[in-house]
Amino acid sequence: MSMNKNSIFGWASFLMFLVGAALVLLGVLKYKDHSIGFSVTGIGFFFISWVFNALKGRV
Numbered sequence: 001m002s003m004n005k006n007s008i009f010g011w012a013s014f015l016m017f018l019v020g021a022a023l024v025l026l027g028v029l030k031y032k033d034h035s036i037g038f039s040v041t042g043i044g045f046f047f048i049s050w051v052f053n054a055l056k057g058r059v
Contacts, residue, residue: 013052020045
């Protein structure tokens, strides 16, 4: 399986989306006293994932 830069950006955006979702869910469900920090960090991961997805095919 050869991975070109488009597939690497795709996998990176998918994995960052999963990490962002995990952080948001941890903040909401488990660590309620630190939910703001977890949620802001998770949303940051969502935005970086979106940028990686937008870069597919352009770099």
